[in-house]
Ligand SMILES: Cc1ncc(COP(=O)(O)O)c(C=O)c1O
């Protein structure tokens with residue numbers, strides 16, 4: 001005897017609110033651009049934060065060998081614990097442990113890329129209606145994830161004139177009792193900036209004053225140019241608990257392998273066991289990283305030669321300098337020299353480019369005319385800038401700068417001149 | 425001039441509701457059990473659905489070689505599209521396409537294991553407050569995911585006396601207008617059952633009548649014993665749209681590799697582009713499967729020899745028969761012969777085992793006394809049964825059955841007898 005119920009009479013299958021609210025600003029902007037390169041010039045794409053696309057930055061052979069050894073061992077085909085193999089967690093703990101911020105295996109959770117690390121961290125801290133503090137300009141994933149989960153995003157300003165340091169007063173003004181975490185990206189995507197020890201201490205002070213835990217996105221940790229140091233946030237914290245998110249993607253140049261981690265730093269036992277258990281529970285939803293990569297992790301961390309890391313950094317620094325020097329002398333552009341990561345931001349004096357509505361328009365036309373594609377920084381909530389990825393081979397970096405110069409010279413209008421110049 | 429706001433004065437970092445509500449019944453039950461094996465008998469664990477634990481079921485060399493080739497090619501270290509490489513999606517489409525249910529590359533989304541496929545599918549269909557229909561007994565992940573997302577779970581009954589067919593009337597009685605999807609697991613974990621074509625057609629009829637889309641968990645597809653056929657749900661559907669979830673985990677014996685997929689079957693264009701785009705958007709949250717495994721996928725699907733699959737199945741069938749035959753003659757136990765997958769469910773006539781409160785108690789004591797660990801089916805919402813994983817080597821399967829018999833003989837009380845028997 002089935003009860004009479006109101007049921008559907010016709011097909012109507014609609015995506016959930018969460019699916020509809022999962023908004024990827026990079027896709028939204030890029031998909032809306034007309035990206036038709038000039039057929040006379042080969043395309044140079046400086047838009048994607050993937051160091052592997054040009055083939056000039058292969059990972060180290062030791063990394064590949066570690067993966068093959070893991071396969072041959074036949075020990076890593078079954079399920080791992082949802083937080084990862086103990087041995088692999090131990091290896092990460094050893095690699096990142098320091099006297100100021102010691103780590104044990106139990107402080108490490110392995111994830112499917114740094115993206116899942118960030119997702120778990122936001123997820124464990126925030127309920128719908130809470131808010132998180134996110135840098136502007138900043139990596140778009142934080143907002144994409146948070147908005148889809150009904151979490152409010154408050155953007156705090158970074159200051160280009162102060163090497164992209166945080167506007168601490170602005171950041172502090174955004175904190176209220178629904179603020180459930182502060183996200184700090186250091187070194188930064190999209191800025192390539194690296195905070196000083198003193199600046200990090202000031203950030204910690206604000207977090208400490210208002211009792212806000214930190215999600216430190218440190219996926220670019222140790223990718224800093226020579227002469228510049230980059231302590232981890234946790235190593236400077238005496239009380240503020242920190243979830244540090246990282247992974248193999250960038251420093252080891254294998255973003256596709258999807259190996260990430262969360263390092264739990266909680267010197268004062270503020271997270272206690274509850275946050276830890278919350279992370280463990282969340283990790284059981286879909287399980288984490290591929291076991292073959294997990295099996296290789298210890299060897300990857302221990303056997304990658306130092307020269308590999310330093311070669312990558314030298315290359316990124318040299319390319320950044322080429323790009324910065326070239327564009328510094330281009331009228332209407334204001335590049336900001338990075339200190340790490342693999343990006344460089346360039347300000348556009350839009351007043352002097354009246355032909356273009358905004359950074360999207362500017363970069364779109366740069367493709368159409370010069371076949372150079374840079375991401376408009378609107379994708380990072382920061383209009384009137386564009387981001388250059390500096391992993392491209394040196395010759396292409398130079399060629400791209402020449403073309404950008406040509407493009408700007410063509411459209412630049414000096415302060416007191418509103419007469420149209422000849423257009424090459 | 426910072427505004428005065430209500431802010432936190434002291435540390436209080438608590439896990440989110442979602443973290444707290446991510447409940448894993450298997451962990452909850454197993455962690456609550458006292459699992460101290462009898463020191464005189466080596467432990468035989470028949471509890472985990474991981475075919476690799478005993479080493480007797482290695483994956484095929486072709487599968488391992490495909491992975492190594494993918495590494496050597498150096499082509500699969502960068503980011504793949506969030507839904508997977510086109511070539512790999514094409515390979516899956518080709519592998520599963522049939523005249524009745526044709527598939528193109530665009531109908532395939534690659535995911536991090538079948539678990540993420542299920543998560544994306546539930547996520548795209550359901551808003552908080554909606555409900556999903558889930559089999560009882562059934563794989564626990566559906567409920568774990570749904571509850572954490574605020575989705576109601578309605579359990580429909582499977583009938584052990586009808587080889588675990590669905591009680592269709594019961595299932596239909598649970599449908600109302602908030603029912604956003606029907607989950608069908610075929611072949612089944614934990615039952616090892618395989619539905620007939622006729623039964624699948626009846627399921628589709630109910631779904632069609634009430635316009636409910638289907639999430640078909642077909643991770644064990646093609647793992648059916650000789651003589652038994654197992655058409656996919658989608659191949660029998662004329663109107664009902666189906667998301668079929670699968671992966672490499674079980675049939676290729678590499679669950680740790682985290683390679684899963686969603687096959688989108690939507691002959692009548694009921695999902696339209698919206699559900700497809702919803703899935704694509706959701707896939708961008710954390711990205712999916714490891715690119716090395718993606719790179720190997722085409723070769724894995726095309727080059728794994730037929731003999732590998734059939735050997736696995738013969739083994740599972742033979743072990744199931746050993747187990748079924750042995751336990752059929754044990755007083756108080758009612759094993760149900762499976763037709764596929766790698767599980768066998770055993771009913772316990774609790775009336776005849778007055779020493780034990782329930783299946784948890786029963787299986788706990790089976791460990792303490794006989795060092796045999798089977799999962800109590802309470803973990804699948806089905807008390808008074810336990811589940812046996814039949815991937816264990818034959819000799820251990822036999823030994824386990826002998827011990828289970830000994831255990832039962834010791835505690836079995838015949839109908840009209842309440843005098844205690846001697847306890848070995
Ligand atoms: C700042 C930052 N965090 C996290 C990620 C994501 O890393 P993964 O590819 O390991 O998910 C990126 C990738 O570009 C990034 O720039």
Ligand SMILES: Cc1ncc(COP(=O)(O)O)c(C=O)c1O
Pocket residue numbers: 473536537538539540563609612613641643670671672673679682683684
């Ligand atoms: C019915 C069923 N679906 C899905 C899964 C999860 O598969 P995966 O390991 O690929 O995430 C399992 C694993 O046991 C299962 O039994």
